[in-house]
Amino acid sequence: MTPGPDLGALQTGAADVPPGGFDPAGMLDQFQAEHGTLMLSVPTMLIRVLDGQSVRPRDVSSSRLTMLGGAPVAPELGRRAQEQLGVDVSIGFGQTEVCTPRPPPG
Numbered sequence: 001m002t003p004g005p006d007l008g009a010l011q012t013g014a015a016d017v018p019p020g021g022f023d024p025a026g027m028l029d030q031f032q033a034e035h036g037t038l039m040l041s042v043p044t045m046l047i048r049v050l051d052g053q054s055v056r057p058r059d060v061s062s063s064r065l066t067m068l069g070g071a072p073v074a075p076e077l078g079r080r081a082q083e084q085l086g087v088d089v090s091i092g093f094g095q096t097e098v099c100t101p102r103p104p105p106g
Contacts, residue, residue, distance in 0.1 A: 024052035028060065035062040039087075042070035043077055050084050063087045 017034050019027050022045060066081055067090045078089040
């Protein structure tokens with residue numbers, strides 16, 4: 001589940017399920033309903049998702065990977081994601097601008 005279209009996911013035959021805006025509880029509900037396997041976010045978003053999962057756990061056992069970028073990632077955040085969601089954590093910078101199609105401005 002990503003904030004916008006992800007060409008890389010579509011090229012591999014994956015479904016891109018945009019959440020329509022950032023709502024941690026809504027994303028967790030949608031992740032459970034759609035059996036999501038990958039989440040792209042910035043660290044602050046992941047913190048909010050993990051907090052939401054602590055308050056009301058969902059079945060996110062389909063999760064495989066969370067990819068983070070846009071800001072430094074504290075090691076404890078990666079460990080927390082692994083413990084709470086059972087996912088691998090990947091950190092990357094700069095490539096979403098290259099592979100994410102955007103409509104022209106205006």
